Amino acid sequence: MTKYELKNIDPEGIEDLLIKIEKSFDIRFIADELFYITNSEQLYNHIINKIQLDSVDDCTSQQAFYKLRNAISSTFQIDSKIISTNFSLINLLPQHSRKSRIKKLETHLGFELNLLQPSLFVLIMFLILFFISFVVQFFNSQLGLFILAFSIIGILFAARISNEIELITIKQIVEKMTIENYVKSRRNHKTFNKKEVEKILTRFIEELEECYT
Numbered sequence: 001m002t003k004y005e006l007k008n009i010d011p012e013g014i015e016d017l018l019i020k021i022e023k024s025f026d027i028r029f030i031a032d033e034l035f036y037i038t039n040s041e042q043l044y045n046h047i048i049n050k051i052q053l054d055s056v057d058d059c060t061s062q063q064a065f066y067k068l069r070n071a072i073s074s075t076f077q078i079d080s081k082i083i084s085t086n087f088s089l090i091n092l093l094p095q096h097s098r099k100s101r102i103k104k105l106e107t108h109l110g111f112e113l114n115l116l117q118p119s120l121f122v123l124i125m126f127l128i129l130f131f132i133s134f135v136v137q138f139f140n141s142q143l144g145l146f147i148l149a150f151s152i153i154g155i156l157f158a159a160r161i162s163n164e165i166e167l168i169t170i171k172q173i174v175e176k177m178t179i180e181n182y183v184k185s186r187r188n189h190k191t192f193n194k195k196e197v198e199k200i201l202t203r204f205i206e207e208l209e210e211c212y213t
Helices: 011-025 039-051 059-078 095-109 120-137 139-158 170-180 194-211
Strands: none
Touching: 011 170, 011 194, 039 194, 059 095, 059 139, 120 139, 170 194
């Protein structure tokens, strides 16, 4: 795989990377386990050795699609034959019942999809208040602290009542499943595809690299 040096990435970024890897590949790292890792190639080799599953050459995206299609068909009584990768989410997940329907899907699948997010407008509004609070504190500390507290509570509340979804099609959910819940998206949880693991790890690291360039 393409070698990326990890030494210039912020420690918190590395921590986020490891959390994603643990979740997707259903593994756990212990303290100091990765002390010798300095680049992505070493990390990949370590992960491949750590995943105690049979290596096979098959397609996880295809398996994830069938798993999601079956979940949708069983949960919402929809003929599986009409569910394609381009199947629209608009009618499947209407806003008034979106949370409950997603929860049913997650229960059937056995893992969270994390599809919902706060309204972008509301989130931006509270973020603006958050930064304004620091300016206000120079003139009125009590008012500044009040605005700060209000903005933080607002952000947390917005996250809790999240009901927006950016994804448009089934294909996009399948891609998200395959990346974030790789092992659980497979038909056989005791197997994995080394080439796919390499692609997912590369994507994780490239996303980190973009943040630091």
